[in-house]
Amino acid sequence: MSHAVVPERATYRHGDLARTLVEIATELAREGGPDAVVLREVTRRAGVSPNAAYRHFASREQLLAVVCDAAQAALAAAIEHEQGEVELSGDRAADARALFRAVGTGYVRFARAEPGLFRTAFRVPADLADRAAPARSAVTGRTPFQLLEHALDGLVAAGTLAPERRPGAEFLAWSAVHGLATLLIDGPLRALPDAEAREVARRVAAMVDSGL
Amino acid sequence: MSHAVVPERATYRHGDLARTLVEIATELAREGGPDAVVLREVTRRAGVSPNAAYRHFASREQLLAVVCDAAQAALAAAIEHEQGEVELSGDRAADARALFRAVGTGYVRFARAEPGLFRTAFRVPADLADRAAPARSAVTGRTPFQLLEHALDGLVAAGTLAPERRPGAEFLAWSAVHGLATLLIDGPLRALPDAEAREVARRVAAMVDSGL
């Protein structure tokens, strides 16, 4: 049942247990969502006693918080990747628009590809809201939310979005896209085939475009 | 710690334990969300041994599923109440629109007023997707989702929404509103005062209106 095929470490010290624990916990979260990251199972897979974790994390909740950051970073990476796929045309307005839409499509694609991590990313940390932003970012150093804000700024700079409509626009866009994502992985659209899911996503994007 | 102030029942039989357990479990969910409904605490408050619950529910998960239905029903009731507050003007188009918007405002209002129940309502049942719809409805017999569909049908009937745009429109509207709700109770808009929250909700509604 337990994948405890550990390299039977020879030394008393582990080396980099903190990182190892986070990696294993993240894998558990990927497979089964936040509830699947159980401290004892993590240490078991690491080949270490349960209490060893407490030398590196104050509690299970705190370990989960770190995994949550990692999941957010993975989401950021997915969005950045999606934006990287965009073929820039040179038309500033069109490009800004494409990059903006890539935020949404990358977001939804990640939610469908990694539902466990996605749910973990938005597990409310219970204690703190302002979790360290840097830990939640990928290569550009931006969190998913910041990537969205950046894309919106791009729309304004390209003249596509009127500056007076910019404040608060991230909340409109985020609402629509996040709602769609949950609908697709936990809601009635769960079993929708990829093609149709993309179609719904396209319509949501159109709604955001015209309604911003 | 435990509110186990139970009426010290005299009879061996409880009378209506199933209903009592659901009520207590719902209260726990209201206070602390789905994770707060722990079987032993429920039975404790009911003044009954833990195993008594198994005569009425196959597992904790199944009890939680019933609570989930109850939470959905409460959401439906909140939406219906919001629609009941609408002052009909006689103008069919305007009324249909007002009733449609009331779905959104009722939805968001409920999420903010009862975050514990709201989270419970959308706890994915893990096993079954097609949970009994009737259990999730209130006085009109409609689930929250059905209330939304009904309001959209009203828009079409009033000529406000083009019939060819009707299919799938519920997913667009639901995405936006549900996303907003989670943003307001678990996301960065958590601490927003009521007035500003209503303002954001108004803008989301406008986005849906113009983007449907």
Added chain:
DNA sequence: TCTCTAAGTGGACACTGTCAACATCGAGGT
């Protein structure tokens, strides 16, 4: 009145997160 069975109890098990006390090394100063 007797019985059968639905409803509640008691005890146990495996599992969890967490604490306190103990064991083990390895780096840094003498």
Added chain:
DNA sequence: ACCTCGATGTTGACAGTGTCCACTTAGAGA
């Protein structure tokens, strides 16, 4: 080259959880 001391890992324990099994109880129907 040694010794120490603190960071890291271990052991054992405790309370709490969901759930199984065997037992008891009492109310409804023959």
